[in-house]
Amino acid sequence: MAASEEEAPIRIRKYANRRLYNTATSSYVTLADLAQLVRDGVEFTVEDAKSGEDLTRATLTQIIVDEEQSGANLLPVSLLRQIISMYRDNAGWMLPAYLEQSMEWFTANHDAMRREVERAYGAGTAFGSLDDLGKRNLALFEQAMRLWNPFAAAAPEPKETASDAGGELQAMRSEIARMQERLDALAGKGGD
Structure with a gap:
């Protein structure tokens, strides 16, 4: 197989019943399967099985919607x-x-x-x-x-969210602890 053929994106066909078919593996796939392909760095295109219209952008957007609804909130x-x-x-x-x-x-x-x-x-x-x-x-x-x-x-x-405030509070506590250590060190030097 030529290098350019190996790099060609996988074709996913979307049928009227909204099922997705991976032409490379000859199997039906889900949006979660396509999300995993993205994470694995596998290029693919999604096309309407009847019209051939490119549905890649809409499908990737739907994956993002699903991820956001699952609580990822990126x-x-x-x-x-x-x-x-x-x-x-x-x-x-x-x-x-x-x-x-x-x-x-x-x-x-x-x-x-x-x-x-x-x-x-x-x-x-x-x-x-x-x-x-x-x-x-x-x-x-x-x-x-x-x-x-x-x-x-x-x-x-x-x-400001609670996690932002918590992080800032922790940073302040750490800074106060460092300052206290410095004061203690200075007090120890002055008492010698």
């Missing part, structure tokens, strides 16, 4: 609202490229970022710091979008 409501508003915005053409570049950067750098955050702040704060990075990235995106559409209403400031 997409903040404010981001979803921003994306929806872009469908009728003149600057919407920039969003796909921006999101694609942001995800490529995040994917390429997320392991290194996690190691650096854990090294600098300890393992317990890595996820909070990555969450903060995501919030800053979203804020920068919103600011850039306002440049193209100055009449768009500014998104409300995100409310």
Whole structure:
């Protein structure tokens, strides 16, 4: 088999009864199966069995909806609202490229970022710091979008969640403990 044939995406056919058929394995698959293919890095396309229409984007979106409904909640409501508003915005053409570049950067750098955050702040704060990075990235995106559409209403400031407050509280406690250790060390030196 030629290299280009090996790299061709798997064809998934969607029938009128909403069943999905993997032409590579000659078997029916579910959205969960397709989600696993994505996680495994397997390229596929989804097409309507009757018309041949490309349904890949709609199918991937449905996988995201299913994941969000299962409690994964990777997409903040404010981001979803921003994306929806872009469908009728003149600057919407920039969003796909921006999101694609942001995800490529995040994917390429997320392991290194996690190691650096854990090294600098300890393992317990890595996820909070990555969450903060995501919030800053979203804020920068919103600011850039306002440049193209100055009449768009500014998104409300995100409310602090209990996990955010807990992380900040833990960071403050750690800082107080370090300061107390320094004071104790200074007091010990002064008493000599």
